[in-house]
Structures are given as structure tokens and as C-alpha cells.
Amino acid sequence: MxxxxxxxxxxxxxxxxxxxxxxxxxxxxxxxxxxxxxxxxxxxxxxxxxxxxxxxxxxxxxxxxxxxxxxxxxxxxxxxxxxxxxxxxxxxxxxxxxxxxxxxxxxxxxxxxxxxxxxxxxxxxxxxxxxxxxxxxxxxxxxxxxxxxxxxxxxxxxxxxxxxxxxxxxxxxxxxxxxxxxxxxxxxxxxxxxxxxxxxxxxxxxxxxxxxxxxxxKTERDVENVTNVVKGQELKVTNLAVQVDAVDNRLSDISGQVTAQSREIERIDAKTLSHVPLAWGREVSKLLNRRANNDWRLRGKHFGYSNSELRHWALQVDPTMALLNEWFMTHKADEATYGLARDLTPRLFGAFVYGWNDVFHVHNYFFWIPIIGLIMGAILDVWIHTGYTWLIKHYGHFPNNERTDADKKISIPKMLAFLYSLLTV
CATH class of the missing domain: 1.25.10 (Leucine-rich Repeat Variant)
Incomplete structure (x- = not known):
């Protein structure tokens, strides 16, 4: 068979x-x-x-x-x-x-x-x-x-x-x-x-x-052996379960510690950055590392660094990245962001990198002060320039400040017209 x-x-x-x-x-x-x-x-x-x-x-x-x-x-x-x-x-x-x-x-x-x-x-x-x-x-x-x-x-x-x-x-x-x-x-x-x-x-x-x-x-012995093996396996499984529970508890503790550390790091990062965002920094370096009148040296001067510091960074392979890293390491995140974007155009560019909160909310929405200040300054400058020109035109041609009675009389309509012209500039 x-x-x-x-x-x-x-x-x-x-x-x-x-x-x-x-x-x-x-x-x-x-x-x-x-x-x-x-x-x-x-x-x-x-x-x-x-x-x-x-x-x-x-x-x-x-x-x-x-x-x-x-x-x-x-x-x-x-x-x-x-x-x-x-x-x-x-x-x-x-x-x-x-x-x-x-x-x-x-x-x-x-x-x-x-x-x-x-x-x-x-x-x-x-x-x-x-x-x-x-x-x-x-x-x-x-x-x-x-x-x-x-x-x-x-x-x-x-x-x-x-x-x-x-x-x-x-x-x-x-x-x-x-x-x-x-x-x-x-x-x-x-x-x-x-x-x-x-x-x-x-x-x-x-x-x-x-x-x-x-x-x-023999069958009873085989059954007994199988029973002993099963009991041994059950004991091993029980011990393994205890060990797994202990490891789970440790992992839970470690997870809690990691969560706490992560929150602390996020809190610190909210106040300060120790490095430039890599992708953004590379793009800026490509633009500013090219030698020109408005390259990284001009930005360094705007930041207030001395010529000796600029000469030191000029020896680096990537001087723009070295400059930006120094700036971010010595300033809080909001100060560094504000320093990079004091004008409206770079501030708008920074909003795409850091977000609205990091660019426009710093210093209690201070961003609008330079904008309005420039406009108000321009209006005030026009006022001063126009007023000074009017004064020269009407009084500047009399030698030794000798004026006739007719010249000394300034009509009210002319004065109102002059003020209106200043307000509508």
C-alpha cells in the first residue's frame, strides 16, 4: 500500500x-x-x-x-x-x-x-x-x-x-x-x-x-504534557502581559513628558527662533548674495551691524544666511520679523512666510504707523513748502522788509483760498 x-x-x-x-x-x-x-x-x-x-x-x-x-x-x-x-x-x-x-x-x-x-x-x-x-x-x-x-x-x-x-x-x-x-x-x-x-x-x-x-x-501522559506546555505558555503569556503593561505605563509617562517638552519648546519658539527658516533663507540668499548696491550688505547696515561685522560675514560661503542667522539668534521672533519687514512691501512678503500674526500683529499693529507717517509727512511737507513759497512770493521781493500798505493788507478770501489749497494737496 x-x-x-x-x-x-x-x-x-x-x-x-x-x-x-x-x-x-x-x-x-x-x-x-x-x-x-x-x-x-x-x-x-x-x-x-x-x-x-x-x-x-x-x-x-x-x-x-x-x-x-x-x-x-x-x-x-x-x-x-x-x-x-x-x-x-x-x-x-x-x-x-x-x-x-x-x-x-x-x-x-x-x-x-x-x-x-x-x-x-x-x-x-x-x-x-x-x-x-x-x-x-x-x-x-x-x-x-x-x-x-x-x-x-x-x-x-x-x-x-x-x-x-x-x-x-x-x-x-x-x-x-x-x-x-x-x-x-x-x-x-x-x-x-x-x-x-x-x-x-x-x-x-x-x-x-x-x-x-x-x-x-501514553495518551494520558501526552495529554498531561500538552497540558503542562499549555500552562507554561499561559504563564509566559501572563508574564508577557505584565511586562507589556509595564512598558505601556512607561511609554505613557514618556509620552506625557514628551508632550510637556513639546509644549515648552513651542512656547519658547513662539518667543525666539534660533535659525532662519531653511527654504525661505535659501531663496533670500540667492537674491542677496549677488553683488550689487542693494545686496546683503545693505540689509546688514539696515539691521545696524558694523562694517567689521559685515567684513567678517563676507568671508563666509553664504554671507546672507550667516547674517540672517545672527539676526534671528539675537532677537525674539517678533522683533526679528519686524526688523525684516519694516516697510509694507517686505512685510507683505514676510506674511507669506511667517503668517499674518507674526508680521502684522507685532507691537500692537505697529505696521500702519510707518505707512500713515509717510503719508502725513508728505502732506505736512507740501504744506510747509507751499506756505514758504507763498510767503516768498508775496514778501520776499521787498528789500529791507519795506512793504506798502497795500501789500501788508492780506485779503481774507486769498487767505482762505491758500488754506484750502493746502488741505486739498
Whole structure:
């Protein structure tokens, strides 16, 4: 069989094999059932509870004469050897096939389930299983010899494990003492000396029980190991969760500190800048680094720096950037911005870089003072110039300040016209 050459591939597709059993025709289902039985015999621990449920659903959908039932019960018997608790809810189905179909494979599956269950659960389950077996003998008078022999053999296996439970059923077994298998069982209960043939049979039965016990104990150890591993993993997860909580608390503290520091930095930056905004500074440097009458030197003089400082910056690769950095490092942000934009045109340019608040709101909206001051100064200058010209025109041509009476008389209309002209300049 190909299974023994590459079993891993069959193990990986065990679920697909069981699904195919449900939908396949009679010709292929028998072969698939044989594959399942082989896997269950070799690696019964691979069969899961869900797969056992699926197999019993397939069994219930089959007719009693279906050929694949033999292999399905054979595989389930191997699983029952190590996981008898999975079969508690399916006991009526197995008994139905034993009674109605007189199925020997179903009886062997029931035998392995009862014996393994006795090993796991003890005397109480042993008495229950013996009662079920004896009831089968009492109720079904048409039972076949093969099934009857298997029932007595199952009672013997349970008695080897728990003789006390078997002793309580002695009177029930006396009803069937006409059968040789039952007489051997009663002699075993009474402790009578057995013939060599019977003793060999008992020894063989004890060996079978020992093998089953090893499988059950191994399974229990595997389960215990898995439980210990799970507990260890749970402990690690718990410790990890505690560590994660501690790290979260630290991160929360650090986050709070970073937030506080960020606010403090923002507060300080609102008052002072330690460097020129890079993108803006590069564009300004491109314009002012070119040697001209209005290059960076003129801006430095407007800032109030001395010629020696300007000569020092002239040695730098980027004198404009050096000048601006010095200006921003020695002035608060609003002062530096105001110094760069005292006139309306550069102030409008600065508004695109720093925003309205940094350019127009500084010094209580002082930006309008230079603008209005220039306009008012121009008007005042016109007034003074026009008045002085009028005075020269009317009085400046008299030598030694000698004026006639007519010249000294200034008409009211002329004076009003002069004042009106000043106001409308």
C-alpha cells in the first residue's frame, strides 16, 4: 500500500479523505474506508473529535450491508483504544449495529471502547459496561456465536482490569454457563485452577489489557504534557502581559513628558527662533548674495551691524544666511520679523512666510504707523513748502522788509483760498 511509503501525504489529507467518504460511490468508498482504517491503526492520535463525529455521520447514512462499514468500525476501534471518552455519545449507534446487523467489527469497536473506558474511569464504569454486555446476552436470543464470544471476551478483559466489578456480575453470568466461554469466565471469577489452554487464553487476555493500558497511559501522559506546555505558555503569556503593561505605563509617562517638552519648546519658539527658516533663507540668499548696491550688505547696515561685522560675514560661503542667522539668534521672533519687514512691501512678503500674526500683529499693529507717517509727512511737507513759497512770493521781493500798505493788507478770501489749497494737496 502506498500509505507506508509516504504516510505524511495521507496524514495531511486526512480531512479530505473523510469528506470524500461521504460523497463517493460504493466502489471508491470501500478503498477510502480502508485508507482511513490504516491511518487510524498507525496514528490514532491524528483523529480529532470533529472527524469522529463525521465518521459516525457517514456510518448512519450507510446501509447495514455496506462493505465500507467493516473498515470504518475497525478504524474507530483503534481510536477508542486511546480516546474512549469521545465515544460516550455514540454508544447507542454502535450497539444498534451490534444487535441489528450482528456486526463483528462494531462489536470489536465496542469492546475496545469498554476496555479503554474501564482503564480510564475505574470500577463504576466497569460495572456499567458489564451490565450493558449482559443485557445484550439476555435480550437478543438470536445473537450469533461470534458476537457472543466477543461479549464474553470483553467481560473477561474488563475482569482482568477490575475483577471486583466482574465478581458482582457472577450470578447474572450463571444464566449462560452452558457456553464454554462463560464457564471459563466463572472459573476465573471463582479462582479455580484452569487448564493450560484456558490459562494461556487468560494470559493472552492479560497481555492485551497490558498493551491497551500502555496506549492509554501514553495518551494520558501526552495529554498531561500538552497540558503542562499549555500552562507554561499561559504563564509566559501572563508574564508577557505584565511586562507589556509595564512598558505601556512607561511609554505613557514618556509620552506625557514628551508632550510637556513639546509644549515648552513651542512656547519658547513662539518667543525666539534660533535659525532662519531653511527654504525661505535659501531663496533670500540667492537674491542677496549677488553683488550689487542693494545686496546683503545693505540689509546688514539696515539691521545696524558694523562694517567689521559685515567684513567678517563676507568671508563666509553664504554671507546672507550667516547674517540672517545672527539676526534671528539675537532677537525674539517678533522683533526679528519686524526688523525684516519694516516697510509694507517686505512685510507683505514676510506674511507669506511667517503668517499674518507674526508680521502684522507685532507691537500692537505697529505696521500702519510707518505707512500713515509717510503719508502725513508728505502732506505736512507740501504744506510747509507751499506756505514758504507763498510767503516768498508775496514778501520776499521787498528789500529791507519795506512793504506798502497795500501789500501788508492780506485779503481774507486769498487767505482762505491758500488754506484750502493746502488741505486739498
Amino acid at each position: 502506498l500509505y507506508f511509503k509516504r504516510p505524511e501525504e495521507y496524514h495531511a489529507r486526512l480531512g479530505d479523505i473523510i469528506d470524500a467518504l461521504h460523497s463517493s460511490d460504493a466502489s471508491s468508498s470501500c478503498w477510502l474506508a480502508q485508507v482511513f482504517a490504516t491511518i487510524a491503526q498507525e496514528r490514532p492520535q491524528l483523529i480529532t473529535s470533529a472527524q469522529v463525529d463525521r465518521i459516525f455521520a457517514i456510518i448512519q447514512s450507510r446501509s447495514n450491508s455496506s462493505h465500507d462499514l467493516h473498515y470504518l468500525f475497525q478504524g474507530l476501534g483503534s481510536v477508542a483504544n486511546i480516546e474512549p471518552l469521545l465515544f460516550d455519545s455514540y454508544r447507542p449507534i454502535i450497539l444498534q449495529f451490534v444487535v441489528e446487523s450482528q456486526s463483528v467489527p462494531a462489536m470489536k469497536c465496542l469492546q475496545q471502547y469498554f476496555v479503554a473506558g474501564t482503564l480510564v474511569r475505574g470500577q463504576q464504569s466497569a460495572s456499567e459496561y458489564l451490565s450493558v454486555l449482559i443485557d445484550l446476552l439476555k435480550k437478543d436470543t438470536n445473537i450469533t456465536n461470534d458476537i457472543r464470544s466477543q461479549i464474553f471476551h470483553t467481560c473477561q478483559l474488563i475482569g482482568v482490569i477490575n475483577k471486583q466489578a466482574l465478581e458482582t456480575k457472577r450470578n447474572d453470568l450463571l444464566t449462560f454457563d452452558t457456553y464454554s466461554d462463560c464457564r471459563i469466565l466463572i472459573d476465573f471469577i471463582d479462582g479455580k485452577r484452569l487448564t493450560e489452554e484456558v490459562q494461556a487464553s487468560i494470559n493472552k487476555t492479560q497481555d492485551e489489557v497490558a498493551q491497551m493500558e500502555k496506549r492509554v497511559v
